[in-house]
Amino acid sequence: MLGVYMGIDESVRDYVLRGLEDLRKGSLAMLIAQILSIAVIVVLVVSLFPLLGALPFIITTPQAPPYTDLIRSLTSLRFLLALLIAMGIFGLASLIFTIYAIYIKFIPGSSKLRRWSADFSTPSMLMKIGYIGGLIVIVVGIVIMMVLAITLLPTMPSRGAFSSPMDFLRFLAPLFGGIAIVFIGGLLWLIGNIGLIILFFKLHTIFKEMPLLIAAIIFIILIVSSFIAAIPFIGMFISIAISILPLVAWLLSYIGLGNIVRKIHSQTIEPVAV
Numbered sequence: 001m002l003g004v005y006m007g008i009d010e011s012v013r014d015y016v017l018r019g020l021e022d023l024r025k026g027s028l029a030m031l032i033a034q035i036l037s038i039a040v041i042v043v044l045v046v047s048l049f050p051l052l053g054a055l056p057f058i059i060t061t062p063q064a065p066p067y068t069d070l071i072r073s074l075t076s077l078r079f080l081l082a083l084l085i086a087m088g089i090f091g092l093a094s095l096i097f098t099i100y101a102i103y104i105k106f107i108p109g110s111s112k113l114r115r116w117s118a119d120f121s122t123p124s125m126l127m128k129i130g131y132i133g134g135l136i137v138i139v140v141g142i143v144i145m146m147v148l149a150i151t152l153l154p155t156m157p158s159r160g161a162f163s164s165p166m167d168f169l170r171f172l173a174p175l176f177g178g179i180a181i182v183f184i185g186g187l188l189w190l191i192g193n194i195g196l197i198i199l200f201f202k203l204h205t206i207f208k209e210m211p212l213l214i215a216a217i218i219f220i221i222l223i224v225s226s227f228i229a230a231i232p233f234i235g236m237f238i239s240i241a242i243s244i245l246p247l248v249a250w251l252l253s254y255i256g257l258g259n260i261v262r263k264i265h266s267q268t269i270e271p272v273a274v
Helices: 010-060 065-074 077-116 118-155 165-207 210-228 234-241 245-266
Strands: none
Touching (some): 010 245, 118 165, 165 245, 210 245
16 A cells, blocks of 8 residues: 555645635534533523422422422423523524534535545535435424324314324324434434544544544444433433533544644645555
């Protein structure tokens, strides 16, 4: 195997730098989105912690006035409204940063790198198919479920939509198609994630940036753990245990991409064996 110098021609140097900066800014946006997502969980846990702490006493002494007042305050409309607003703000901000990162930065950035080297053609294609196609399919599935739900609700018996198991099944059965479409969209989104992982592996191979390799490995762990999370009880503990890993992965990718940009500026790229 010969050593091939993966240098960057001066004519495309600025173009490659723009692509790497897109990926770097996208990683920063995903880092912020992850922090906001954790904030949603923190708000929920902190808000419900008094209730969880008082639960054993509520069960043993349900008539105790202090705990009765606590329950009333926690279940008041004002409290629930404030909780929902806080979670909604953090959740919406996280979604906006995620959309910005993927569709404004990651996909265009990978396309710029593909024009520099054919090594990035596969990850760029997978990201476009996965993220763009996945988003379209998921939106279509959600719209179908909403339309079916609105259409089916008036046909439910006046005594209540779910007053019997058969009523519930009659309402739920037509929605399975929409759920299946959303599931397919989720699989396409997974393809996009795989493309991003391959992209980080390629960048590590070329520029020898260990943070990108570690980030890619963490993303693989997250994909595997997402399937394990479906297992009752065990999956819940696994999900909690790895909840901090995405934050670490995006921080490492941001650092690694920044190092690559500095390497290109200083022209210290080393040969890579292929």
